[in-house]
Amino acid sequence: MGSVRSTSELQSRALLAGGVPAVEEVRNGIHAIALAMPAMQPTYAYSYAILAGGSSRDVHIVDAGLDTDANWETFCAAIEALDRHVTDIVSVTVTHLHFDHTGLANRIREASGARVRMHGDEAAAIRAGLQFSAGHDVGDKFSEWGVPAAERAALLEIANSRADFGSSVVVDDELRDGQILDFGEHRARVIHTPGHTTGHICLALLGENAVFTGDHVLPGINPGIALGGRRSPDPLGEYYASLERLEPYADAEALPGHGFRFSPLGARCAEIRAHHEARTAQAAQQLAETPNLPVWELASRLTWTGGWDALPVVSRVSALAQTDMHAARVATVSAAE
């Protein structure tokens, strides 16, 4: 399969330089438009414009970046440069409910009447308001996790400040796994990949050996897990199952939500899984030595960059949520044995 490599010098160079890549044609008639995420990590998100081709002027969009006036200008200029108008857009397919992917969807919809499409589970999560509460929904877990009372106030403040990952996007059509989307001269299969969020989808371009991976598989970043919607009792297990759903596309090029496009997809899936499994193995060892170790204690015994004691409060919230997932994974695996 080979190791993971960037397939776009333009994109990876821009990332390294701290900039935003220029529009790039990634397949015939498919253009990656990077939209800035000022003062955030990652620093930009991709919106992909697919020209229907032939005699049609239709444009289909996959993901819609972050909603800022500057991005709207960048986006409209990019569409004009492709000799199309925003009013030519007929669909906006969004990989998941996070605000850096849904961003411009409402504006595009208002300007063009384009239909906005997301997986049904994502639409349901939005209806339930879960997109606003699922960032690090940990406040009510602190006693269960054995967090010392003196630590709770600072952690809770961080948890609340990071809870808002969502947006109020209007969804016209609900997608389901296996559905084929017609983009004119291109077609794509919907692959439901729950994990990062409950209704996350990837889109496999038929006959192109390329997959839009959203935030399910990213280069250089291990995507966060369980950041929206219903929470699985075993979030890591659910995420691994979704990595396995991409096995038929192991040799494909990934067209991700952030960073740079890369290949082969399967190698990156394996890297991400190995990263998590190493930490689950650490957790399993600690829990074998001390059964029922509270999450707070367990977290302090796992390996974190710079060590647990040096970990800033802002990172501890995420670290606790991750530790909880590893403990859940250990419990699920041992129950299955």
Ligand SMILES: [Zn+2]
């Ligand atoms: Zn996301």
Ligand SMILES: [Zn+2]
């Ligand atoms: Zn994202």
